[in-house]
Amino acid sequence: xxxxxxxxxxxxxxxxxxxxxxxxxxxxxxxxxxxxxxxxxxxxxxxxxxxxxxxxxxxxxxxxxxxxxxxxxxxxxxxxxxxxxxxxxxxxxxxxxxxxxxxxxxxxxxxxxxxxxxxxxxxxxxxxxxxxxxxxxxxxxxxxxxxxxxxxxxxxxxxxxxxxxxxxxxxxxxxxxxxxxxxxxxxxxxxxxxxxxxxxxxxxxxxxxxxxxxxxxxxxxxxxxxxxxxxxxxxxxxxxxxxxxxxxxxxxxxxxxxxxxxxxxxxxxxxxxxxxxxxxxxxxxxxxxxxxxxxxxxxxxxxxxxxxxxxxxxxxxxxxxxxxxxxxxxxxxxxxxxxxxxxxxxxxxxxxxxxxxxxxxxxxxxxxxxxxxxxxxxxxxxxxxxxxxxxxxxxxxxxxxxxxxxxxxxxxxxxxxxxxxxxxxxxxxxxxxxxxxxxxxxxxxxxxxxxxxxxxxxxxxxxxxxxxxxxxxxxxxxxxxxxxxxxxxxxxxxxxxxxxx
Numbered sequence: 001x002x003x004x005x006x007x008x009x010x011x012x013x014x015x016x017x018x019x020x021x022x023x024x025x026x027x028x029x030x031x032x033x034x035x036x037x038x039x040x041x042x043x044x045x046x047x048x049x050x051x052x053x054x055x056x057x058x059x060x061x062x063x064x065x066x067x068x069x070x071x072x073x074x075x076x077x078x079x080x081x082x083x084x085x086x087x088x089x090x091x092x093x094x095x096x097x098x099x100x101x102x103x104x105x106x107x108x109x110x111x112x113x114x115x116x117x118x119x120x121x122x123x124x125x126x127x128x129x130x131x132x133x134x135x136x137x138x139x140x141x142x143x144x145x146x147x148x149x150x151x152x153x154x155x156x157x158x159x160x161x162x163x164x165x166x167x168x169x170x171x172x173x174x175x176x177x178x179x180x181x182x183x184x185x186x187x188x189x190x191x192x193x194x195x196x197x198x199x200x201x202x203x204x205x206x207x208x209x210x211x212x213x214x215x216x217x218x219x220x221x222x223x224x225x226x227x228x229x230x231x232x233x234x235x236x237x238x239x240x241x242x243x244x245x246x247x248x249x250x251x252x253x254x255x256x257x258x259x260x261x262x263x264x265x266x267x268x269x270x271x272x273x274x275x276x277x278x279x280x281x282x283x284x285x286x287x288x289x290x291x292x293x294x295x296x297x298x299x300x301x302x303x304x305x306x307x308x309x310x311x312x313x314x315x316x317x318x319x320x321x322x323x324x325x326x327x328x329x330x331x332x333x334x335x336x337x338x339x340x341x342x343x344x345x346x347x348x349x350x351x352x353x354x355x356x357x358x359x360x361x362x363x364x365x366x367x368x369x370x371x372x373x374x375x376x377x378x379x380x381x382x383x384x385x386x387x388x389x390x391x392x393x394x395x396x397x398x399x400x401x402x403x404x405x406x407x408x409x410x411x412x413x414x415x416x417x418x419x420x421x422x423x424x425x426x427x428x429x430x431x432x433x434x435x436x437x438x439x440x441x442x443x444x445x446x447x448x449x450x451x452x453x454x455x456x457x458x459x460x461x462x463x464x465x466x467x468x469x470x471x472x473x474x475x476x477x478x479x480x481x482x483x484x485x486x487x488x489x490x491x492x493x494x495x496x497x498x499x500x501x
Contacts, residue, residue: 039297040499044269047293048257051271054209055286058216059275061203062284066277069112073177073193074159081105082191086118086181089127090188103129110193114174117192123153134169143168149176153190161278164197164226166238173197173226173238197237201227211296212440213268213289213415221281223247231264231412242285246270250283259501262287266415267501269293291415291442294490294499298443306430308496309489313450316486328463338370338400341463350458357422357459358397358432359468359483360404362413367465368404372396378431397432401439414439419446420468420483424454433489444490447483 076082085102106129110116118127123140139150152162158180167174175195181188204216204227218226225240232240245260255273262268268287275282298305333339333349341347347369349357354374361367372378377395405414419436421429429448436446451457454472461468468483493499 039497040494043293043297043497043499044259047269047288048271051214051269051286051288052257054214054216055271055273055284058204058286059273059284062200062218063275063277065199065203069195069199070161070177070278072110072112073195074179076110076191076193077158077179077181079109083181086188086191087183089118090120094127099127102127112199113193114170114196115194117194118189119153119192120189121187123150132169137169149178149192152176152178153192161280163220163280164238167194170194170196197226201237205230211288211292212442213266213292214287216284216286217242219247219250219283219285226282229263233410233412244270246272246285246287247283250274250285259290267291289415289442291444291490294493295437295443297497298489298493299437302430305493305496306433309448309492310426310429310450312492312496313448313486314452333369333371335371336373336394336396338368338396341367341369341461341465343463345463347461348458350456352422352457352459353424353455354427355423356428356432357457358400359418359420359422359459359461359465360400361418361420361461361465361468362409362416363418363466364464366408367461367463367468368400369459369461370396370400372428374427376428378428378435381431398435398438401436401441405439414441415445417441417445418465420449421447422449422457422459422470424451424457424472426450426452442490443493444488446489447486448489449481449483449486451481 081101082105085098085105088098106113106116115128115130115132117125117134119125119139123138125134125137125139128135134144137144139145139147139153144150147167148162148165149167152160160178162176162178164173164175166172173196175197177193177195179191179193181190200218204218207214207216207230210216215230216227217229219242220226220238223242224238225236225242227237229236229240240263242263244262245258246262249256249258250272251274257269257271260268260270262270267290269290271286273284275284328344328346330348331339331342331345333347335355339347347367349369349371352371356372356376356378358370358372358378359367360370375394376397378397401417401419404417405411409416419441421432423429429450433443433446433448437443449457449470451472451474453474455475456473458471458473459468460471470481470483472479472481487495494501
């Protein structure tokens with residue numbers, strides 16, 4: 001039938017077909033890119049908008065909780081039972097029955113406070129709920145006089161808020177609400193309600209919707225953290241100094257957003273604001289790693305970026321590279337094997353052709369090298385393949401990363417791991433990257449060493465995992481490539497979308 005069509009009709013149908021294909025291609029492209037004419041700018045705008053929303057929400061939660069606890073603290077001056085307890089104890093009535101009644105009243109009415117100190121006008125703590133080391137001590141004597149609490153009690157005022165400071169009797173940070181106790185014109189002393197960091201810390205460390213690296217934290221006027229970092233094993237409260245550009249900008253401009261280097265040395269999107277509570281200035285900061293933001297953009301537009309990665313890596317020019325001589329002995333890794341570096345021994349695997357070499361390194365500490373065959377999950381992971389291959393089917397890469405995460409590193413060290421995938425083909429590339437991402441390894445920590453002209457590759461890692469070299473064998477030449485000369489996938493993605501720092 002086509003042979004009987006006129007040339008003009010055939011030409012018209014051809015044009016329509018080409019137009020349809022063009023529209024289909026454009027549609028697929030747009031479907032794989034986030035909205036907006038400039039994805040780089042769009043990513044930044046969306047990230048800052050998200051962080052500002054989270055920052056505002058958390059700040060409001062802190063203010064609401066603080067106002068509630070402050071109101072409860074101030075209510076003690078109108079609490080007849082507490083005033084009666086204070087006067088009775090001040091007069092020397094320390095009977096077990098009275099102390100039991102005080103404890104019971106504390107639990108039902110003031111349980112959100114860590115402790116309540118009963119302090120006389122001379123500074124003596126004549127009663128407390130917990131009876132820690134400040135019990136029967138004078139706050140205006142010896143080392144106690146240096147505390148913010150002692151200094152605040154010397155100032156005039158019926159009620160005061162004393163900002164967080166390390167408090168020796170409790171051996172932890174504490175803030176205080178002080179309420180003056182009077183009888184007519186006579187000043188009898190103070191109720192001092194001790195406020196621990198736990199509740200505020202809990203508000204800030206609930207990280208729902210904050211992904212793998214997002215966190216919100218408080219900073220005091222000395223630029224010290226008032227809440228715990230999600231990246232530190234030990235508590236950071238009043239221990240971690242945060243002298244970043246975000247803190248400096250917050251002190252000068254009150255609020256804003258910028259991409260900065262955070263207290264860990266990581267590049268992050270940062271949204272910050274200075275606010276006042278009871279006369280005290282705090283800074284709240286919401287941040288998320290730039291690497292995570294870039295990785296999430298890849299996940300949402302995977303097919304497009306996979307093709308672009310391959311295209312760009314195929315076009316790279318191999319520079320001549322001469323590996324420096326070393327005295328390391330070789331430790332060989334064969335197909336379907338993996339090994340860890342040893343001091344004085346470099347790992348080497350040879351003849352990577354249809355297989356894939358995967359290195360997982362913590363530069364300066366260790367490296368693992370695996371030689372993975374085409375029966376692995378990074379090639380095919382369908383149910384049919386698993387049934388067909390039976391015992392020959394395995395999952396080397398994911399299993400190895402899991403082993404390293406469990407035995408070799410702390411959870412917060414995951415961003416120290418570097419994944420280097422090496423192959424003269426692209427068959428395993430996409431699924432190998434997916435396997436790394438599934439373990440929360442960001443795109444910036446993944447490299448793909450690729451030579452479509454090569455027949456095979458030999459891969460070598462030095463003994464501390466800090467250097468990887470590939471010897472490519474092509475038809476007419478052999479050359480060595482260093483992983484240091486290949487950009488990571490996060491950097492490549494930034495180039496593709498025009499993301500500028």
